[in-house]
Amino acid sequence: xxxxxxxxxxxxxxxxxxxxxxxxxxxxxxxxxxxxxxxxxxxxxxxxxxxxxxxxxxxxxxxxxxxxxxxxxxxxxxxxxxxxxxxxxxxxxxxxxxxxxxxxxxxxxxxxxxxxxxxxxxxxxxxxxxxxxxxxxxxxxxxxxxxxxxxxxxxxxxxxxxxxxxxxxxxxxxxxxxxxxxxxxxxxxxxxxxxxxxxxxxxxxxxxxxxxxxxxxxxxxxxx
Numbered sequence: 001x002x003x004x005x006x007x008x009x010x011x012x013x014x015x016x017x018x019x020x021x022x023x024x025x026x027x028x029x030x031x032x033x034x035x036x037x038x039x040x041x042x043x044x045x046x047x048x049x050x051x052x053x054x055x056x057x058x059x060x061x062x063x064x065x066x067x068x069x070x071x072x073x074x075x076x077x078x079x080x081x082x083x084x085x086x087x088x089x090x091x092x093x094x095x096x097x098x099x100x101x102x103x104x105x106x107x108x109x110x111x112x113x114x115x116x117x118x119x120x121x122x123x124x125x126x127x128x129x130x131x132x133x134x135x136x137x138x139x140x141x142x143x144x145x146x147x148x149x150x151x152x153x154x155x156x157x158x159x160x161x162x163x164x165x166x167x168x169x170x171x172x173x174x175x176x177x178x179x180x181x182x183x184x185x186x187x188x189x190x191x192x193x194x195x196x197x198x199x200x201x202x203x204x205x206x207x208x209x210x211x212x213x214x215x216x217x218x219x220x221x222x223x224x
Contacts, residue, residue, distance in 0.1 A: 006044045010035045026080040034091045042094040045163040052159045053110045060117035073136035085203035089210040103160045104217015105210040107153040107176035108183025114152035119145020127188040139192020153180025175217045183213030
């Protein structure tokens with residue numbers, strides 16, 4: 001019975017997210033479908049960890065949105081492509097009950113989102129050459145963005161422990177911070193080398209970054 005209540009709550013949240021134009025209709029529906037499956041396979045707490053990422057992303061997307069619009073990097077309403085590229089890896093890992101990989105993938109997505117949304121407020125350097133580039137350049141990194149990304153990954157590790165997804169706080173933090181930071185830098189490298197040359201789209205890069213975070217998260221989980 002309790003799962004049904006969670007499903008109703010999830011559908012309501014999906015409706016609010018769509019009404020607020022944070023996601024388009026297809027993205028909102030797909031998010032709800034993934035969430036329902038996670039509720040019945042891994043549990044509602046695992047879904048809440050994804051919502052931590054979602055809330056952070058939505059808040060930071062709207063931070064300084066006028067400036068972001070002026071320089072052409074404001075995303076506004078995200079589509080189903082964004083939901084799939086950032087959410088499909090955590091969804092699969094949650095369905096199979098893989099906590100370390102789950103945390104690593106979400107931490108990578110969170111770190112990349114926070115680094116991107118706050119990093120544009122500072123003049124970045126290209127990760128492959130360290131030459132100064134305009135804000136929003138694929139592969140651009142900055143001290144502000146990197147710091148925000150690490151903090152974002154740490155937030156995921158903290159909530160993974162609080163929500164009971166991972167039982168040991170220090171291990172949850174280690175998985176999230178290391179895997180999340182690695183995934184964020186991996187995203188930047190792919191952006192500078194492949195996305196900039198139109199070999200990959202932003203969605204491809206995001207997907208591969210969450211895969212990298214999941215793989216490293218699993219590796220760290222085996223070691224610690």
